Amino acid sequence: MRLLQIAVPVGKRDAVESMLEASDVEYFLTDETSRREYSALVFVPTGPEDVEALVDELREIGVQEDGYVTISKLEAVLSDRFERQQSDEPTPDADDEETGDRIAREELRARAAEIAPATPNYVLFTVVSTVIATAGLLMNSAAVVVGSMVIAPLIGPAIAASVGSILDDDELFRTSVRAQFLGLGVAIGSAAVFAGLVRFTFLPDLQIQLIEQVGERINPGALALVVALGAGVAGTVSLTSTTSVALVGVAIAVALIPPAATVGLGIAYGDGTAAVSAGILVVINVLSINVASLGTLWVQGYRPEHWFAEQSARRAVIRRAALLVVAVLVLSSALGVTTINVSENAEFERTVADIASESDAHVLSLEFSYRTDLFLRHPTAVTVRIIGGSQDTAVALRDRITDHTQRDIAVIVIREDGAASTTQRLESPSIEHVPVSSSHSSGALAIG
Structure with a gap:
């Protein structure tokens, strides 16, 4: 709810009263006696969607030139008559399509x-x-x-x-x-x-x-x-x-x-x-x-x-x-490039997962490492945790990944007993992050 308080300049009182009567809004008018340039004070409680239309009409009358209009927020109005008027008699001048539930521009x-x-x-x-x-x-x-x-x-x-x-x-x-x-x-x-x-x-x-x-x-x-x-x-x-x-x-x-x-x-x-x-x-x-x-x-x-x-x-x-x-x-073209890159990396991860599932070992998990460039991420290594498998599992996986994806990445295989093998030296600068936990690093390291 909003409350319009209008200080009506001398000579504008009749026009303001006529406008308010035509708008069919509830208002209260009292004579202004403290200052001679104002003839009346008007209080208009109304909905926020009706304020803009009323203010526009007051502006057309010229109230703002010598008077003023203030708009304040009302927490509640205790009046059965006012509530009936709001529900049964909407203001004709309020354009619902234009204002809706929005507040007035002022x-x-x-x-x-x-x-x-x-x-x-x-x-x-x-x-x-x-x-x-x-x-x-x-x-x-x-x-x-x-x-x-x-x-x-x-x-x-x-x-x-x-x-x-x-x-x-x-x-x-x-x-x-x-x-x-x-x-x-x-x-x-x-x-x-x-x-x-x-x-x-x-x-x-x-x-x-x-x-x-x-x-x-x-x-x-x-x-x-x-x-x-x-x-x-x-x-x-x-x-x-x-x-x-x-x-x-x-x-x-x-x-x-x-x-x-x-x-x-x-x-x-x-x-x-x-x-x-x-x-x-x-x-x-x-x-x-x-x-x-x-x-x-x-x-x-x-x-x-x-x-x-x-x-x-x-x-x-x-x-x-x-x-x-x-x-x-x-x-946003940069975001488009990144989105395509994300999609390509997701497809690469799915392909590697399929290849790993066809190996001679039971795959527990896959972890991928990436090198980040401007708007792009490039896979650099995959860590495969397995049960069983041969000593050549890392080499075989890397060869199959290269054949299917045309990407040459490091493959690190970690077995359940802690032994690990890799197709590339762990200290290689191309591998930014190798997700090997300390519990596995104590095992033997076999270079494939």
Whole structure:
């Protein structure tokens, strides 16, 4: 529920009363005696979907020129008459197809302006959430990474920029864009500083690409784009309705905070592949959130209050949306490459599993190791845990894998009794990670 409080200027009282009577809304009018330039005060309780139509009519009368209209949120209205009116007599002037359940543009602008600026708290919460996310990545803990997103404040500028474009508010747009750049810069910088401290104190030789949570952000697939677009739509709808913005803000933080933390990790550990790949993902996600937000606001029917500003706003929206879409499509080609690579690797793993199942041993498990390049992962080794089999199992598997896949990779075979054999020296630099546990390393090592 909303409450409109109208200070009616002298000479406008009859027009305001006639408009309210024609709109068939419940209102209360009292004479204004404290200041001579106002003739009356009017209180109008109404639904949020009707506010915009009423404010537009008040603007046509000219109330805003010498008077004012305030809009506040009502927690409850205790009135059987009012409830009957709301259920039985909807406001004729409210265009349900245009407004639906969304709030009025004036309320939207006020909410966007409140969450758009880069305040000290905005910076502080960005730093804290990014540090927690970086710690979660280093711990390979999805729970910690998700928890960091709850306090991330990045939803405000991401959605407010689109509100500024739609409502032809250049100041709001510029403020929001600056806040987005600042927030991402602070996130990457704080992650790099924190990860640098970890590297020089606790984990100097950590291979960050071998961490599962980090690897997901270094080589993301095309579905990452769906996450960003969905987050933009959800964030916008939450801002234009009564849904909790903070709750939906977690979705936007999912698309921005972990990739930004990964960029910081790549910088701290001198891993250019991680920094560049995750950095491109950050750019794709922030652009996708903005374009999804623009589209959602336009579909919801938001336009500037003045008809002459609508044309310039439409041109600005089309121009900015076109630039965002082109940039997203160009950058998303990298996600397409990664998606194809993921599919190829999955097919390779299935082929190797089939080959191993046809060997002379009982296969317990398969573990694959990869070398990570920009947008691509290349298999380097497969560790096969078996029961039984001959001493030539590793050589036979490698030959069959090469014949079927045209990929020459190391094959490490570990038997139940702890003995191991490999077709390639374990210290070979092409094998980044050999998943042999310490319990097996005590056994005899046979080089096939």
